[in-house]
Amino acid sequence: MQVALKIWRYDAATGQKALKDYEFDAPDEATLLDCLDIVKDRIDGSLAFRKSCRMMICGSCGMRMDGGAVLACKTRMYEIAEAGHIPVISAMGNLPVVKDLVVDMEPFWAKLRAMKPWLEPGYADPGETEHVVSQQAMSTVHKESLCIQCGCCVSECNALESSPDFMGPAALAKGMRFVGDPRDAATVERLEDYSTEHGIWECTRCYFCQERCPKGVDPRDAIAKLGAEAMRHGIDRDMGAKHANWFVVSAKTTGWLRETELVPKTQGIVTSIKQMKFAMGLAVKGKVPPPFPPHVAANQKEARALYDIVKEQGVSGAQGIVQAEKALSRIEHHEGGGAAAERGPYGPGSFPKPYLPGEQETEEGVAP
Amino acid sequence: MRAAVEAHDAGADVAIVSKLHPTRSHSGAAEGGINAALGNAAEDSPEMHAFDTVKGSDYLGDQDAIEIFTAEAPGDIYQLEHWGCVFSRDADGKLAQRPFGAAGSPRTVFAADITGHVLLHVLYEQTMKRMVQGSLQVYEEYFAWQLVVNDGRCQGVVCWDLLNGGVKVIGAKTVILATGGAGRLYRATTNAYACTGDGMAMALRAGVPLKDMEFMQFHPTTMYPSGILITEGCRGEGGYLLNKDGERFMAKYAPNALELASRDVVSRSETTEIEEGRGINGSVLLDLRHLGAEKILTRLPGSRELAMTYAGVDPIYDPIPVRPGAHYHMGGVETDNWGATELPGLYAAGEVACVSVHGANRLGGNSLMETITFGRRSGKAAAEWALSENPPVNVPESVLHDAEGELKKLLGRSKGERPWQIRDELGSSMLENFGVFRREEKMLAQLEIVDGLRERYPKVVVEDKGDVFNSDLTQAIELGYLLDVAACMLQAGIARKESRGAHARPYDYPARDDENFLKHSSTRWAGDGPELSYKEVRMTKWEPTERKY
Numbered sequence: 058m059q060v061a062l063k064i065w066r067y068d069a070a071t072g073q074k075a076l077k078d079y080e081f082d083a084p085d086e087a088t089l090l091d092c093l094d095i096v097k098d099r100i101d102g103s104l105a106f107r108k109s110c111r112m113m114i115c116g117s118c119g120m121r122m123d124g125g126a127v128l129a130c131k132t133r134m135y136e137i138a139e140a141g142h143i144p145v146i147s148a149m150g151n152l153p154v155v156k157d158l159v160v161d162m163e164p165f166w167a168k169l170r171a172m173k174p175w176l177e178p179g180y181a182d183p184g185e186t187e188h189v190v191s192q193q194a195m196s197t198v199h200k201e202s203l204c205i206q207c208g209c210c211v212s213e214c215n216a217l218e219s220s221p222d223f224m225g226p227a228a229l230a231k232g233m234r235f236v237g238d239p240r241d242a243a244t245v246e247r248l249e250d251y252s253t254e255h256g257i258w259e260c261t262r263c264y265f266c267q268e269r270c271p272k273g274v275d276p277r278d279a280i281a282k283l284g285a286e287a288m289r290h291g292i293d294r295d296m297g298a299k300h301a302n303w304f305v306v307s308a309k310t311t312g313w314l315r316e317t318e319l320v321p322k323t324q325g326i327v328t329s330i331k332q333m334k335f336a337m338g339l340a341v342k343g344k345v346p347p348p349f350p351p352h353v354a355a356n357q358k359e360a361r362a363l364y365d366i367v368k369e370q371g372v373s374g375a376q377g378i379v380q381a382e383k384a385l386s387r388i389e390h391h392e393g394g395g396a397a398a399e400r401g402p403y404g405p406g407s408f409p410k411p412y413l414p415g416e417q418e419t420e421e422g423v424a425p
Numbered sequence: 426m427r428a429a430v431e432a433h434d435a436g437a438d439v440a441i442v443s444k445l446h447p448t449r450s451h452s453g454a455a456e457g458g459i460n461a462a463l464g465n466a467a468e469d470s471p472e473m474h475a476f477d478t479v480k481g482s483d484y485l486g487d488q489d490a491i492e493i494f495t496a497e498a499p500g501d502i503y504q505l506e507h508w509g510c511v512f513s514r515d516a517d518g519k520l521a522q523r524p525f526g527a528a529g530s531p532r533t534v535f536a537a538d539i540t541g542h543v544l545l546h547v548l549y550e551q552t553m554k555r556m557v558q559g560s561l562q563v564y565e566e567y568f569a570w571q572l573v574v575n576d577g578r579c580q581g582v583v584c585w586d587l588l589n590g591g592v593k594v595i596g597a598k599t600v601i602l603a604t605g606g607a608g609r610l611y612r613a614t615t616n617a618y619a620c621t622g623d624g625m626a627m628a629l630r631a632g633v634p635l636k637d638m639e640f641m642q643f644h645p646t647t648m649y650p651s652g653i654l655i656t657e658g659c660r661g662e663g664g665y666l667l668n669k670d671g672e673r674f675m676a677k678y679a680p681n682a683l684e685l686a687s688r689d690v691v692s693r694s695e696t697t698e699i700e701e702g703r704g705i706n707g708s709v710l711l712d713l714r715h716l717g718a719e720k721i722l723t724r725l726p727g728s729r730e731l732a733m734t735y736a737g738v739d740p741i742y743d744p745i746p747v748r749p750g751a752h753y754h755m756g757g758v759e760t761d762n763w764g765a766t767e768l769p770g771l772y773a774a775g776e777v778a779c780v781s782v783h784g785a786n787r788l789g790g791n792s793l794m795e796t797i798t799f800g801r802r803s804g805k806a807a808a809e810w811a812l813s814e815n816p817p818v819n820v821p822e823s824v825l826h827d828a829e830g831e832l833k834k835l836l837g838r839s840k841g842e843r844p845w846q847i848r849d850e851l852g853s854s855m856l857e858n859f860g861v862f863r864r865e866e867k868m869l870a871q872l873e874i875v876d877g878l879r880e881r882y883p884k885v886v887v888e889d890k891g892d893v894f895n896s897d898l899t900q901a902i903e904l905g906y907l908l909d910v911a912a913c914m915l916q917a918g919i920a921r922k923e924s925r926g927a928h929a930r931p932y933d934y935p936a937r938d939d940e941n942f943l944k945h946s947s948t949r950w951a952g953d954g955p956e957l958s959y960k961e962v963r964m965t966k967w968e969p970t971e972r973k974y
Contacts, residue, residue: 069893086650086735098845102888102897107449110617112653112731114542115449131734155588156894162446170557175550176509185499187463187506192514192521202511202536202543206448238509386722397742402714408744409671411712 058085060092060138064104065147069156076145083134089146090118090129093158106158113271116205119212120158121147126209128271149212151221165208168228172251174235179242194239197379201234204274210266222255226266226276229257233279236286237375248287257283258297278382282375289374299323309364312354317345426548427797428601428764428774431804433561437811440562441552442569442582442595444619444899448549451605451617452775452796455541456727457658458523458533459797460790461498465515466522469530471495476967478791481527481687482755482784483926484943484969485637485962490762490780492965494791494798501797502534510547512536513724523661523724525789527687527974531661533790538656538727541793567593568899569623571828572600572631572771573820579631579770580818583828585899590892592828596818598811601803602628602758602773603796607910609903611751611860612852615647615654624777626906628758629913629950633766636779636945636960638910639918640755640927642787643861645691647750648736649708655728655747657789659740660684662724665712666695667744668703679974686974689786689927692749696861699748710744717741749861753792755783755927756914759947764803770810774803781945784962785926836898841884844901851878851907863918863930872915879908913955917946920957939969 061080067073079096087095090111097104107117111130118129122144137144152160180188210226217223224232232251235241251257257280266276288298303322307315320336321329329336339345346352354360372380403410426447433439441447462474474495479486506512506520513535515521525533536543555561566587573581573594581596604624608616625635645666646655660666666684668674678694679686686694695709703709713721718741721729725740732738732745757779764772764780775796782795851874858871882905889897923938924930944959 068891070891084650097897098843102843103891105889105894105896109445109449109619110451110454111651112454113734114454114539114727115445115451115617117445117449133734156891159894161588166446170553173554173557175554176507178507178509182507185503187503187512187520189518190514191518192516195511195514198511199537202546203539205453205542235509238511240509395739397739400742402742407742408667408710408712411665411667411671411673411715413673414676 058083058087058135058138060087060134061143062092062096063143063145064096064157065145066104066157067148067154078143083138085135087134088130089122089127089132089134092134093129093146104158105156114205116207119149119207119209121149121212126150126212126269128207128209131271149208151211151214151217152208160208162208165206165211165225165227168225169206169231172224172228172232172235173243173247174231176235176238176241177243178240180240188240190239196383197237197239197375198234200274200382201230201237201279203272204230204234205272207271209269209271210274210276213265213269215263215265216259216261220255220259223259224251224256226260226280229260229283230274230276230279233283233375236283244286245290245292248283248290248292251283252287252292252295252298257287258295275382278378282378285374285378296323308360311351312357312360313352315348315352317348426545426552427800428603428772428804428807429561430548430551430555431801432601432808432811433555435805435808435812437808439808440564440595440597442564442567442584444566444568444587444623446565447552447563448545449619450545451620452793453542453545454615454617454654455544455793456538456654456656457525457661458535458540458790459502459544459793460525460528460532460788461502461534461794462495462530462532463499463502463520463522463534464530465519466531469532471498473529474498474532477527477529478782478788479784479967480972481786481788481791482781483689483786483937483972484939484967485640485781485784485925485945487781487784487963488965488967489963490782493762494780494782494795497798497802498794501794501801505544505547505797508547508551510536511543523658524685525661526657526685526691527682527788528685528790533658533661535658537723538658538725544793544797564593564595567595568902569604569627570902572627573824574631574768575819575821575824576816577769579768581820583824585832585895585902587894587896587899590895592825592832594820594825594828596820598815598818599770599772599807601764601807602771602777603775603800604777606754606757606776607907608751608754610641610851610907610911610914611856612849613647613650613652613748613856614751615644615652616751621903622754622906622910623903624773625754625757626909628766628768628771628773629909629948629955631768631771632949633768633771634759635756635913635948636759637756637781637785637917638754638913638948639921639946640783640785641751641859641914642688642753642755642927643692643749644752645688645695645749646711646745646747647752648732649706649746649748651735652750653731653735654750654752655711655731655745656725657688659711659713659725659728662713662720663716665715666691666747667710667712668698669705669710670703672703674698674703674709682974687786688752688789689929690974692861693929695747695749704748705746708746708748711740711747712744713740714742714744751856751860753787755779755781755785755787756917756946760803762802763806764799765806765810772803772807774799785928832898835901836887836890838884838886841886842881843888844882844885844904847878847881847885848904848907851875851904851911855911859915859918861929862932863928864932865919865930868915868919872912872919875908875911875915879912882908909950913948916955916957917948921946937969937972943969
């Protein structure tokens with residue numbers, strides 16, 4: 058296939074940036090990484106990018122395609138090239154560019170190290186054997202364990218763009234990896250650490266990290282799990298936690314969010330008084346409902362019943378989110394299978410059923 | 426990292442030098458698991474593990490090393506668990522174990538099908554813990570290029586600093602090589618771009634012998650055309666191998682073990698099916714459909730993701746096209762049971778080393794375990810050596826000067842061919858002439874090809890002349906490593922006139938010849954090429970017998 062790319066080149070020595078065009082022939086199965094290799098080998102040896110495993114596990118080749126982070130080795134080019142699209146390739150965002158598509162990852166690693174990302178065993182030393190834990194309990198951190206630290210989430214993080222000190226989605230997901238581990242003893246200490254100014258509650262919930270993660274770690278969900286765990290442990294001094302708590306109280310009592318009470322409940326009375334003039338202005342323009350009578354949902358009973366169902370299940374903190382994730386993954390394979398899912402593994406057009414040599418091959422095949 | 430953590434905890438001043446960030450290592454791509462006789466799933470013992478390993482090695486493995494390996498493996502697994510490794514669990518909450526090829530008991534501990542990934546990350550966590558304490562340093566994206574040998578011992582490494590440019594010399598009382606394999610010798614390989622035989626070539630050039638270099642393992646289930654690995658765990662969980670008719674052909678070659686015969690046997694069977702016209706597009710099929718969605722999603726999610734991304738196949742509904750691909754080098758830098766090489770101060774562990782635990786054919790699940798057990802042992806031994814009475818590090822100034830001169834020469838050249846042509850020719854011809862089945866005339870032809878490429882290599886051109894992230898330079902150097910390693914492999918392969926493990930010569934020497942070849946090959950660099958000799962296999966209690974699965 059004929060592939061065309063535009064690549065943002067950056068020369069560290071001169072500080073010059075330039076968008077350069079490349080056109081070349083590539084095998085149909087080529088990924089973006091294969092294409093960059095062709096450019097480097099045959100067109101311009103000075104093109105710089107990181108690579109290693111080319112199978113989505115080492116995390117080296119995070120970069121941007123048309124402004125969104127991708128793993129180059131996961132990105133197949135056939136459809137893009139056949140559509141005649143010329144993608145723009147550039148270095149990841151939110152990290153300093155070193156050369157071409159290579160960024161300085163040290164700020165990323167420094168934030169990771171700051172999470173104290175190692176197990177603090179919270180059990181008596183069992184000696185020469187394993188510590189027994191159920192698979193179900195370990196599954197809590199399954200998604201967070203998938204992280205390959207490629208930086209794609211950090212590249213796309215909107216909160217980081219405005220607050221460079223934000224711990225960021227990758228580091229927080231790593232934090233959840235330990236907070237959710239039933240063997241770890243430092244849960245409360247970690248949650249206190251992660252609830253500070255640039256932690257859990259600084260996330261703006263834009264979900265860009267979740268959308269761009271190439272491994273299904275779902276970093277925003279990991280941050281939500283940390284938030285839920287923090288509140289479960291009573292670590293809710295942050296305005297973000299108070300804000301979330303008020304949503305629950307409000308929904309439970311009147312079925313709807315009582316916005317006028319949200320400000321005092323989140324930011325406190327003093328701030329609310331300071332904001333009074335602004336609030337009055339909003340009220341005059343009809344932007345906020347009057348505080349009295351309270352905003353009550355028509356089916357308030359239904360809202361309470363929902364709340365009670367969730368409570369009765371006894372699934373609190375991160376487990377509530379994990380439970381939902383499991384339900385989603387159970388239906389996910391139907392999406393992944395596409396047309397194959399429709400016909401099933403042995404339907405018309407499928408590869409025949411296997412048989413052992415010597416066994417009579419019947420119309421249905423032989424299930425050995 | 427396992428060696429570094431051990432040496433650090435033994436009180437040594439330690440630095441990790443890596444051409445990649447540590448979590449980018451190709452150990453992370455290991456999928457199926459790690460073998461230790463815990464006996465959680467069925468009766469097992471280190472002795473059974475040792476016997477399976479000896480038999481799998483086609484009796485070329487050193488039995489004393491194998492006995493140490495299997496005896497110490499369980500303790501190492503428990504250590505990893507206490508460090509936080511997220512292994513999969515059985516119904517009782519103990520570490521789950523799955524069956525693997527040529528194993529007499531289900532002894533492969535795993536984390537779904539991302540075992541290498543979780544091991545790599547738990548080791549990096551332990552590394553970070555020591556980094557934060559300020560007592561362990563990591564020089565990442567430092568490309569180790571030459572060993573410093575002075576006063577008859579290894580005293581450090583010469584590196585190229587990728588991010589900032591410039592030659593950096595790191596002096597050290599001991600150096601442990603942990604640079605992995607050389608799968609990039611082959612066009613179809615499971616290995617990362619980084620697996621270019623760096624440590625093997627560096628040791629060779631420092632006068633240290635390599636052992637059993639003719640033995641390259643071909644993994645039976647790598648995807649067409651990328652060569653990307655699909656784990657043996659797929660067959661461990663019950664997957665079938667089918668030819669184009671849907672026949673489970675392994676029944677013809679290994680009537681008892683079927684799909685779970687050893688890797689050399691399965692790769693040969695697949696190649697025979699393909700060569701005899703019962704393949705599909707040069708591949709056979711790995712069929713997981715009967716396992717069902719639930720098992721595939723919980724036990725083999727990574728393989729499914731790989732198949733969907735690179736083969737366009739969802740294994741819940743369709744079989745995956747697979748074929749043998751270069752996977753693992755049984756040979757490597759010759760070491761003793763503590764990882765020490767012949768050169769004082771130089772140690773090696775993992776795929777770069779040859780202890781030898783794997784002999785002529787490695788069992789699936791034994792390589793991750795080897796990196797841990799012998800990583801730990803070499804770390805301990807190297808620390809003891811470094812902390813014992815020996816003279817301080819002495820690196821002559823000429824080392825830096827000479828290295829800079831050499832690079833200047835390489836970078837100064839602007840007319841000639843680009844390295845990729847040589848690399849591509851090497852990869853294609855090695856696959857064609859030194860693959861699963863080997864013929865005398867093809868091996869001789871390949872030797873000539875490699876000699877020709879080695880003549881062309883000194884004239885290659887590096888286009889990037891800059892200091893910052895000059896991977897054009899490092900890739901050119903890596904190609905030189907590959908060419909040296911290829912020359913060693915061919916010489917040893919031609920000389921081994923028998924079929925043993927991964928070295929199969931069905932056309933002229935179809936049988937194993939214990940009388941003449943129950944011995945390790947040993948290769949040294951002499952002048953401008955490899956020089957071959959032989960060494961005894963260390964036996965303890967298992968006499969060679971016929972090998973059947």
